[in-house]
Amino acid sequence: MTSALIQTAALARARAGFQALGQGVTPSRRSEITPFIVMDVMARAAEIEAAGGRVIHMEIGQPAAQAPLAARQAAARAAMESPVGYTNALGIPSLRARIARHYAERYGLDVDPGRIVVTTGSSGGFILAFLALFEPGDRVALASPGYPPYRHILHALGCEPVLIETNAASRWSITPEALAEAHASAPLKGVLVASPANPTGTMMTPEALATLAATAGDLGIRFISDEIYHGLDYAFPAVTAASLSAEVTVIHSFSKYFCMTGWRVGWMVLPLSMIRAVERLQQNLSISVPTLSQFAAEAAFDGAAEMEAVKHGYEANRRLLSAGLPAAGLPEFMPVDGAFYLYADVSRFTSDSTALARRLLDEAGVAATPGVDFDPARGHHYLRLSYCGSESDMREGVERITAFLKRG
Numbered sequence: 001m002t003s004a005l006i007q008t009a010a011l012a013r014a015r016a017g018f019q020a021l022g023q024g025v026t027p028s029r030r031s032e033i034t035p036f037i038v039m040d041v042m043a044r045a046a047e048i049e050a051a052g053g054r055v056i057h058m059e060i061g062q063p064a065a066q067a068p069l070a071a072r073q074a075a076a077r078a079a080m081e082s083p084v085g086y087t088n089a090l091g092i093p094s095l096r097a098r099i100a101r102h103y104a105e106r107y108g109l110d111v112d113p114g115r116i117v118v119t120t121g122s123s124g125g126f127i128l129a130f131l132a133l134f135e136p137g138d139r140v141a142l143a144s145p146g147y148p149p150y151r152h153i154l155h156a157l158g159c160e161p162v163l164i165e166t167n168a169a170s171r172w173s174i175t176p177e178a179l180a181e182a183h184a185s186a187p188l189k190g191v192l193v194a195s196p197a198n199p200t201g202t203m204m205t206p207e208a209l210a211t212l213a214a215t216a217g218d219l220g221i222r223f224i225s226d227e228i229y230h231g232l233d234y235a236f237p238a239v240t241a242a243s244l245s246a247e248v249t250v251i252h253s254f255s256k257y258f259c260m261t262g263w264r265v266g267w268m269v270l271p272l273s274m275i276r277a278v279e280r281l282q283q284n285l286s287i288s289v290p291t292l293s294q295f296a297a298e299a300a301f302d303g304a305a306e307m308e309a310v311k312h313g314y315e316a317n318r319r320l321l322s323a324g325l326p327a328a329g330l331p332e333f334m335p336v337d338g339a340f341y342l343y344a345d346v347s348r349f350t351s352d353s354t355a356l357a358r359r360l361l362d363e364a365g366v367a368a369t370p371g372v373d374f375d376p377a378r379g380h381h382y383l384r385l386s387y388c389g390s391e392s393d394m395r396e397g398v399e400r401i402t403a404f405l406k407r408g
């Protein structure tokens with residue numbers, strides 16, 4: 001056979017082989033994770049909008065405001081003036097130093113820039129942190145209700161998320177007693193907390209955070225603090241877990257306070273002993289974080305005045321919802337301490353919040369997220385409303401919800 005014929009025969013065999021595979025390739029078991037329901041709600045809202053309808057968006061935690069001007073200008077300058085290459089896997093050194101300075105400015109805390117790792121949003125941080133901190137099979141405690149991707153990412157990585165039900169008495173956060181009890185039933189390797197939290201919008205008091213971290217330390221449980229909503233604290237100033245110990249892992253992001261969701265940039269503060277492992281992981285998983293976003297992030301710190309104005313807008317929306325929802329017939333919601341979420345008890349109207357959210361969207365044009373996304377056991381009685389949109393949209397949202405609930 002000539003080499004051309006051999007090539008043609010090999011191509012035909014490969015095509016036939018892959019065609020057969022195409023009918024039978026199945027996803028891995030580890031990829032069988034629950035969808036992030038809020039994304040499904042967004043998709044339905046987009047369909048309504050594409051058909052000419054108007055939707056008030058209260059489903060997604062995505063600020064309506066733009067990134068700080070300085071951030072946008074820095075990215076544009078970097079795009080025009082320099083080749084946009086890979087960066088150091090741990091992040092641009094000047095950005096790591098600027099983040100360290102942020103800890104001094106906001107919390108009066110001295111953090112070694114060598115402990116900072118720049119990540120692809122806090123989502124990229126979770127993957128790196130979970131891979132570096134846990135082995136497959138390790139049990140990691142999470143508050144329920146809580147942010148769904150924590151448990152889905154852990155599951156995909158072969159770890160076991162252990163949901164600890166929280167309640168009003170502990171401001172919807174894990175107590176030291178509940179942590180110790182879960183650890184006694186089967187050893188935990190880690191615990192992850194968030195304050196302010198999503199979906200509840202509640203915060204841990206400084207004492208609650210310190211006591212939980214101390215208990216975790218005593219029990220040898222690794223402590224992770226998701227601080228993505230720091231800066232958006234209304235009830236009292238949030239305390240960083242980095243101030244409690246140099247052995248905790250702090251995960252943060254430019255997405256929320258700095259309104260930079262799509263830039264995909266965040267950071268972690270790690271124990272020094274974890275840095276090399278995380279560097280190796282980042283080198284191999286993504287090489288580095290998008291370069292223009294890192295330049296933008298460094299400059300974002302110069303836009304604090306703009307971002308404080310945006311925060312005042314959230315505070316106005318928070319007042320609007322806190323007053324408007326009880327009048328609409330939704331008097332029960334968790335303390336709206338921080339972030340930009342209000343988690344409302346809708347049990348007097350339904351025991352199926354997914355169906356209620358669908359009707360609210362289809363009939364009233366308000367997109368909201370059903371609680372089952374955040375709490376598989378009790379979420380069918382809750383809706384999460386995000387109030388990071390414009391004040392006029394939030395006002396209209398409350399009016400539409402009021403009319404919808406009155407119609408029944």
Ligand SMILES: Cc1ncc(COP(=O)(O)O)c(C=O)c1O
Pocket residue numbers: 061120121122123124147194197198226228252253254255261265266
């Ligand atoms: C509690 C919490 N953590 C992390 C994230 C992920 O954010 P990002 O990857 O944009 O930093 C979100 C997004 O909504 C969140 O609510």
